[in-house]
Amino acid sequence: MEKEKDKNITDKIWDLFASVKLAVVIFALISATSVVGTLLEQQAEPEKNVKVLVKMFGFDHETAHRVLGVLDSMHFTNMYHSWWFVAILLLFAANLIICSIDRLPRIVKLVKEPLKPLSEDHFKGFGIKKEVVLKGNPDKTKGAVSDAASKALGFHLTEVKEAHGYQLYSQKGNYTRLGVYITHFSILVILAGAVIGIFFGFKGFLNLPEGRPYSVAFARGSHMTDSAESERILGVLDTSAGNLSYAAKQLGLDEGTLRSKMRTYGIQPLGFLIRCDEFNVDFYGGTDMPKAYKSWLTVIKDGKEVLKKVIEVNNPLTYEGITFYQSSYGLIPGAGGNAIFRFKVSSKDGRAEVLDLKFGNTFAIPGTNLTGKIEDFSPAIGFDERTGRAFTYAEQLTNPAVYMNFFEGGNRKFGGWILKRYPETWKIPDGTVLEFAGIWGMQHTGLQVRKDPGVWVVYLGCIAMAFGLFTAFFMSHRKIWIKLVEEKNVTRVVVGASANKNRHAFEKKIDRMVGLLSKDREGGR
C-alpha cells in the first residue's frame, strides 16, 4: 500500500503501459473500430456507403448522407490510414515494448540461473511427486538413478552430497520461457516492417500496352494521362528511356522540380524500362473460364534487356525491389488498325510459313494462286443459335476471330470466320491450314506495381512469430529434483518435478523412470 503512494506519475504511466489491462482495452478498441471499418466500404464512392447505411439501419437517404458525413469527418471511411488508428497501433506497440521490458529481466534471470538443490520442505509442494525405496545405500543406488533419468528423460543430473545421502537435480527447456517474448517481439518487427513499407515504398499500377515500354508507374487513383503537362512529361520520359536528368534537361526543368511535378501527377519513376511483349489468357477447354493470365515481360536497363519473365497471377516479377503483379487486362481503345494477326500457314504439300498480317491486308497463300484478305474482326465472337449470324459478346479478347475472304484471279472463291481458340475453323476448303497463332498490339496488361522494402522485415517477423509460438505452446521448462536418503541399508528416493506446460506428458516420463528403477530393485534382489 505504502509503495503505491510513493509512486510518481512516471511510474504510474509505466505501470499502465506494463499492464495487460491496457492490452485488453487496446484489443477492444481495435476490434470495435474495425467492425465499423468492415461495415463501411473503405475509400469508396460515398454513394456506395450511403446505400449500405440505408440498407443496414433503414435510414432515409438524407439521414444516411448526414450520418456518412459525420463518419467521414471521423475518418471512418478511410480509417486504417487515419491518424487515430495509427495512434492506437502505436499505443499497442508501446504497451508490448514496456510490458516486455518490465518483465524481461526477471525472466532472463530465471532462465539463466542455475538450478539449486532444495530443502526437505520444498519437496512437499510439487505437482509431480513420486517415492520409491531401493535396496542398497545411496552411494550404490545413485548410479542407477542417474542412468534411469538419462534413459527415460534425457536429463543429466547434477549431484550434491547431503547429510543423509545425495540430491540429484536438473532442468531442461529453460530457454523456452523466452518464446513468449519472441512472439511479442515479432509483432513489433511486423509493425516496423509495415511502417518501412509506408515510408519507403509505393503502391501503384500500370496498364502496359503490348510492345510499348514504360519507365514509370502510376499512383492509385491517378489516371494515366491527367493533363497536358503530365502528358508532356510522360512523352519526354518515354524518349529518354527513364533517365530523369536527361528528361529534366529536355523539359527545361531541374531534376528536383521534375520529381516533385511527377509526384503531384502520381507518376512514379521505376529507374528502368518495362515492356510487355505479349499478353494472353488461357481458358479451360471450350469454356470462357480463364485458366491463366500471362504477360511476357522484359526489363530494359541502360538500353540492354536484362530480364525476361512470364508472369501470372501468383507469380510476379521483381526487379530492383519493384514487383509487378498480374492484375487485370483490357483492349487498347482504337488499336485494332495497328494490331498484328499472326498466322502459321501449312500448305497441302507440307511447307509452313509464318505471316504477320494487319486488318485489310491482302496476302498470297504460299503454294497456291489464292490470295486472302482480312475483312472483319471480333474480339469475342458468338453465333446466334437460330440464325447463325455472328455477333460480338464481350469487350475483351475472349474468343477472337477474323473474317477472311479468299480470292483467285480477283474473284471471291470462299470466305469465313477463323477463330483463334477453335482449330476446326483453321482449315480452308482447298486444304491449307491457317493456324491463328496470335494477336499482337491490341491489348494492355494491367499490372500492380509495388515497391516495399519492409516486406522482408514483415516476413522475418512472421518467421519469428511462428518460432516463438511453437516454443511458447509446444515446449516446456521442466525441472526435476531427486533426493536419495539413506535408511538402514535401503535408499528412499523422493522425486519432485515441475513443468510449466504439459505437465501430464512430463509426469508420464517420470513414471517410466520410476518404473525403470523399480525393475532395478527386483533385479538387485
Add this chain to the structure above:
Amino acid sequence: MDSSTLFGVSTMAYIVAMIIYITYLAFGKSQIGITATTVTIIGFISQTFAIGMRWVEFKNVGQMGWLRAAPFTNLYESLIFFVWCLILGYLIIEFKYKNRSFGAFVTPIAGLALAFIDLTGMDKGIHPLVPALQSNWLLVHVVMSFIAYSTFALAFSTGLMYLIMKTEKRSEPSYIFWTVSTGIFLVVLLAMGLDYLSFKVMIKNPDVLIKSFLFRASLLSNSPLVSLLSWIAAVVFIFMLWRYGHLLKKVIGSFSLSADILDDITYKSIAIGFPVFTLGGLIFGAIWADQAWGVYWSWDPKETWSLISWFAYAFFLHARLLRGWRGKKAAVVAVVGFVLVIFTYLGVNLLLSGLHAYGS
C-alpha cells in the same frame, strides 16, 4: 457412385449420430453410446472417401496437378473439410478421455454446418480454379485455418458444456449468457430453416439466390404480422430456454464428467488452435495475398474479422496465464471466440463482401 452420394451418406450419418448421442445422454445405456460412435465412424469413413473422390474429380475437371486439385477451395468444400476435422478431433478426444457425452455437443455442430450448406443454397459444383486461387499458399492457408477452426469449435462445445454444468442460478450472468446465446443461435437456425422451406415452395426462378431471401420468411418478413409473430416467438423461445435450461444441466450432471476435464480440453484445444491459426490463417494468408496482389494485409473484412477473432483468443490465453481466468469466465471467452470465428467465416461471406469472398 460419386462423391456427392458419399457426402450424402456422411451427412445422414452425422445427423443420425447426433440423435443417438442425445438419446445416449438421456438414457446413458452403453450400447446406445457404442452405436452412436459406430455411426459417427461410418460417417467419417464415407466422408473421407468422398473427399478423396472429389479430389480426383476436381483434378479431372481442372486439368492440373494433384496438389492444385485439393478440394478445399470454396465455401462448400471448406465447410466439408471443417466438419471432417471436427469429427476427427472429436473421435480422438472420445478415445482419449473414454467419454462419449461430448458427442451430443459436437455432432450438432457438424450436422448444422452440413445443414447450413443446403440452407444457404451453396454452390456444390466442381469448378476449375480461377487464377487467383492457383497457389500452394492458399492450400496450406485453408487447410490450417480449418484445422484451427475445428479446435476452436471443440473449445466452444466444451466451454458451453462447462457453463451448463457449472451455472446455478437463473440470475447468474454466465447462466443468462449461455441460455440467451444458445437461444439466439437456435432461433437464427430455425429462421433460416423456414427461409429454406418457403424458398423451395415459393421461388421457382433459378436466378433468385437464397442469400437475398435471408430471414424474409420470418423475422424480416414483408408482412408486419408475420414479422411481429416471429419476433414474439423468438423471444418466447429464448425465454423458455432460460427458464428451463437447468434441465439440461441435470442431464449432463448425471454423467461421470468432471468439469475440470472440460476446462482442460477447452484450454488445450485453444492452445493448439491458436498457433495453427496464427501461422496458417494469418501468416500464410498474408503470404498468399502478397503473392497474388502485392498486398500482405489490406484490411478487407475477412482479414479484419480474422484479426478480431485472433485477439479474442489472445485475450483468452493472456487472461488465463496472467489473471488465472479459469472455469466460467474462460468458458465464456471460448464461446464468444467461436461466435466471432463463425462470423468471420460465414457472416463476412454472406453479409459483407470483400477480396476473399469466394463463395459468391
